[in-house]
Amino acid sequence: MSMKGKIIKGIAGFYYVHTEKGVFECKAKGAFRKEKIKPLVGDNVDIELLDEEQFLGNIREILPRKNSLIRPASSNIDQALLIFAIVKPDPNYNLLDRFLISMQRQDIPTVICFNKKDLASQKEQEELLTAYRASGCEVLFVSGREEEGMDQIRGILRGKTTVVAGPSGVGKSTIVNSLTPEAHMETGEISRKIERGKHTTRHAELFAVEADTYIMDTPGFTSLHIEGVEKEELKEFYPEFQPYEPYCKFGGCVHLSEPVCGVKEALAEGEISPIRYENYKLLYEELKERKKY
Numbered sequence: 435m436s437m438k439g440k441i442i443k444g445i446a447g448f449y450y451v452h453t454e455k456g457v458f459e460c461k462a463k464g465a466f467r468k469e470k471i472k473p474l475v476g477d478n479v480d481i482e483l484l485d486e487e488q489f490l491g492n493i494r495e496i497l498p499r500k501n502s503l504i505r506p507a508s509s510n511i512d513q514a515l516l517i518f519a520i521v522k523p524d525p526n527y528n529l530l531d532r533f534l535i536s537m538q539r540q541d542i543p544t545v546i547c548f549n550k551k552d553l554a555s556q557k558e559q560e561e562l563l564t565a566y567r568a569s570g571c572e573v574l575f576v577s578g579r580e581e582e583g584m585d586q587i588r589g590i591l592r593g594k595t596t597v598v599a600g601p602s603g604v605g606k607s608t609i610v611n612s613l614t615p616e617a618h619m620e621t622g623e624i625s626r627k628i629e630r631g632k633h634t635t636r637h638a639e640l641f642a643v644e645a646d647t648y649i650m651d652t653p654g655f656t657s658l659h660i661e662g663v664e665k666e667e668l669k670e671f672y673p674e675f676q677p678y679e680p681y682c683k684f685g686g687c688v689h690l691s692e693p694v695c696g697v698k699e700a701l702a703e704g705e706i707s708p709i710r711y712e713n714y715k716l717l718y719e720e721l722k723e724r725k726k727y
Contacts, residue, residue, distance in 0.1 A: 436494060440510075440648065441477045442640035449473050449493060451481050452642055458483070458491040466496070474502060475638040475650065476509040476595055503540060503597070506638035506652050510595055514544045515587070515649070517600035517609060520554035520562060520575070527565070529601060531713040532658040534569060535671045539662060542597070545572045545590055549605045552577040565707035568674035578608035587613065588643070595640065595648045610651050614641040665721035669697075672714055674706055690715065 439453035449460045460481050462473050473479065473496055480495040502509040514537045518525045530546070537544045546566055551559060559575050566573050572590070576583030587609070590596075600606045640648040669675050669688060679687070681696025689697035700706045 435483045436480055437483060437491075438478065438480055438497075440640065441473055441475050441479060441493075442642070442648070443638075444473060444475055449479075451479060451491065451493070452640070452648075453481070455486070456489055458489045460491040460493050462493045466493070471496060474499075474507055474509040475640055476502075476511060476648075478510060501540065501542070503542075506597065506650065508597070508638045508640075508650060511542055511597050511650070512594035513590075514542050514597045514599060515547055515590070516544055517547045517549055517598065517604050517606045519550045519604040520548045520558050521550060522553055523601075523603055525562070526601065527709050528713050528716055529658060530566075531710070531717065532660055533599060534571065535660055535663065535668075535717075536658060538671050543571075545574065547574045547576055547587065547609075549576055549578050549609065551575040551582065552580050561709075565709040568707070569710065570673045576609070578605045578612060581612060584609075584612055591643055591647050591649060593646050595650070597650045597652060599652045606651075610641075610649065613649065614643050660717065660721070663721065665718050665725065668714065668718055668721060672710060674710065675714075678705070688718065690718065 437453050437455065439451040439458065441449050442452045442457065443450040447461060449462065451458045451460050458481060466473065473493060477499065478497040479493050480497065481491040482494050484490045484492060499509045501511060503511055514533075516530070516533055518530055525548070534544055546569075548559070548562055563573055563575075574583060574586060574590075576587065578584075591613070598606065598610060638650055638652070640650050642648055663671070666686070666688065669679075675689060675697045678696035678700040681699065682689070682692065683694035684692055687695055687697075689695050697706065701708065701711050
């Protein structure tokens with residue numbers, strides 16, 4: 435008998451597949467190894483049931499992938515939810531932009547979620563909204579501690595598989611635990627049952643929020659390299675520049691030291707966020723330096 439499910443965790447050659455009957459511990463059949471196909475967290479699979487009572491099975495087939503990410507290694511990701519705090523700690527805008535660029539490169543839509551609104555002033559919230567509204571991302575303000583805005587997040591997650599990321603200390607785990615209390619217990623059960631995975635590095639792992647809705651929590655990050663982007667391409671990741679680029683005098687203008695630049699004029703007139711423009715300048719310099727070595 436076979437059944438369809440989704441891989442929610444993979445450790446040491448074992449894959450945990452979430453199905454309508456529960457989570458099955460599976461191994462991948464030899465055919466995958468021959469073809470050098472490695473199952474990924476997020477893969478939709480067809481499994482053969484070996485023992486329904488013990489929840490054991492084999493992965494027979496990996497269904498076609500919509501996409502796959504390198505970091506975290508996963509597939510079929512619909513969107514990213516990026517969590518930063520408005521205050522305590524103050525947002526590292528440069529890190530935020532790096533993450534947005536990394537997701538844009540992989541064609542993953544991103545929702546920016548600013549947490550700790552209970553500690554922030556209206557002015558601080560408005561400044562962030564002004565800076566990031568034009569970035570092409572949806573922007574939310576929530577309070578994980580007060581559980582304010584959680585229903586809004588649930589609505590955005592519904593029916594999708596979402597990567598949740600953010601630096602340490604921004605209250606990410608409070609939000610994740612609020613969204614998936616049962617999933618965390620269930621995962622603990624899996625670890626106890628198999629006595630594996632307790633001391634392994636944190637791998638990518640999906641938690642079921644509700645039917646057809648999964649989130650992947652990723653470890654907090656403090657730095658992020660921009661890979662595979664040339665300095666001349668960087669401006670393409672700042673969609674708010676595009677309406678003003680036709681007013682640049684020179685084709686290929688990178689909006690830094692060139693005279694008669696539509697983007698710099700828009701910046702001077704307050705049409706473009708100084709926060710975003712400063713990040714752009716810093717990242718451009720970094721890519722330029724990297725090219726030298």
